Amino acid sequence: MITLGLESSCDETSVSILRDGKILANLIASQDFHVKYGGVVPELSSRAHLQIIAPLFKQALEEAKISKDEIDVVAATAGPGLIGALLVGLNFGKALAYSLDKPFVAVNHIEGHIYSGFLMEEKPDYPILTLVVSGGHTLLLLVEDELNITRLGTTIDDAAGEAFDKVAKMIGLGYPGGPKVQEYSEKGNPKAVLFPVANLKGEYDFSFSGLKTSVLRHIQKEYKNAENIPEVDKPDIAASFQDAVVRALYKKVEKAINNYDVNSLSLVGGVAANKAIRNKFSELAKKYNKKLVIPDIEFCGDNAAMIAYRGSKLFENNIISGLTANAFPALPKDSFKSLKK
Numbered sequence: 435m436i437t438l439g440l441e442s443s444c445d446e447t448s449v450s451i452l453r454d455g456k457i458l459a460n461l462i463a464s465q466d467f468h469v470k471y472g473g474v475v476p477e478l479s480s481r482a483h484l485q486i487i488a489p490l491f492k493q494a495l496e497e498a499k500i501s502k503d504e505i506d507v508v509a510a511t512a513g514p515g516l517i518g519a520l521l522v523g524l525n526f527g528k529a530l531a532y533s534l535d536k537p538f539v540a541v542n543h544i545e546g547h548i549y550s551g552f553l554m555e556e557k558p559d560y561p562i563l564t565l566v567v568s569g570g571h572t573l574l575l576l577v578e579d580e581l582n583i584t585r586l587g588t589t590i591d592d593a594a595g596e597a598f599d600k601v602a603k604m605i606g607l608g609y610p611g612g613p614k615v616q617e618y619s620e621k622g623n624p625k626a627v628l629f630p631v632a633n634l635k636g637e638y639d640f641s642f643s644g645l646k647t648s649v650l651r652h653i654q655k656e657y658k659n660a661e662n663i664p665e666v667d668k669p670d671i672a673a674s675f676q677d678a679v680v681r682a683l684y685k686k687v688e689k690a691i692n693n694y695d696v697n698s699l700s701l702v703g704g705v706a707a708n709k710a711i712r713n714k715f716s717e718l719a720k721k722y723n724k725k726l727v728i729p730d731i732e733f734c735g736d737n738a739a740m741i742a743y744r745g746s747k748l749f750e751n752n753i754i755s756g757l758t759a760n761a762f763p764a765l766p767k768d769s770f771k772s773l774k775k
């Protein structure tokens with residue numbers, strides 16, 4: 435079965451072609467021009483998706499060495515994401531499915547991330563404890579099988595990636611923040627400043643806004659304002675912040691490992707590219723003797739291969755949205771309904 439995947443929820447346009455779950459092509463065009471605005475400008479993002487999606491589709495067919503008539507299923511991200519950006523990929527996918535007379539499957543972007551681990555040679559075994567850490571979401575999920583995904587916890591304020599981006603901006607490292615914080619952290623001492631980890635009522639919930647405020651307070655106390663931070667101090671602040679994020683994630687995931695009988699642990703989403711987090715999760719998996727799956731860096735960030743993979747699984751389960759599927763900007767409230775234990 436050949437599945438075409440399309441992803442355009444934020445600042446990456448991606449087209450991927452899978453044959454029976456194996457990647458034939460996975461092209462990702464990143465919109466680097468947002469750097470000069472210090473963040474993604476939604477309207478510019480939509481226009482850029484519109485310009486590149488058709489040539490990227492053509493290139494993907496060439497790379498996969500197939501003709502468009504060989505596509506069996508078309509899958510596209512429907513949300514959550516920037517609405518104008520989403521509509522580009524979604525409508526391209528629907529139009530293509532209509533013209534080829536093939537089924538169309540709308541895919542939830544977060545479900546795409548969850549299934550990015552399945553693109554790896556070594557796949558997770560169910561039940562899986564999955565931590566989704568991206569720019570917009572931080573979710574701890576129990577994935578029992580393809581159709582049973584339950585939310586154990588989420589962030590009550592900022593997402594982990596958002597905290598990386600905001601702190602990077604605060605200490606003048608630029609955008610996108612995550613990779614910059616990681617780069618600076620490698621030269622810094624993670625124990626230089628002890629930033630706190632929030633203590634929350636929700637057993638598996640996260641909070642990063644207090645941490646962000648602590649970094650701001652530290653800057654105000656030591657330097658009055660960010661412009662005065664000497665270049666030599668930046669690595670220590672970055673490393674100490676990153677260490678607090680790692681501790682916060684580790685604490686909740688460890689608690690869930692102790693309370694749920696899972697076979698695997700998986701770490702997905704843009705922030706899963708972070709080396710310190712990857713290392714800490716390897717330790718955690720070893721400690722509890724669990725199989726650990728973290729996608730290769732290429733599949734941590736937004737990509738259409740994960741959308742095609744999830745789309746093919748929904749199709750196999752007869753979940754075909756058809757051409758009436760609409761885009762949605764936020765995760766619906768009842769998605770992955772919380773499980774009390």
Ligand code: KG4
Pocket residue numbers: 444567568569570571594595596598599610611612613616703704705706707708709734735736
């Ligand atoms: O999953 P993703 O590509 O897009 C969303 O769906 O949000 O995640 C993007 C997020 C950004 O906040 C970015 O700063 C963060 O992932 N990120 C990182 C790293 N690489 C990307 N955060 C920490 N360390 C990294 N190496």
Ligand code: ZN
Pocket residue numbers: 543547568569703704735736
């Ligand atoms: Zn994403």
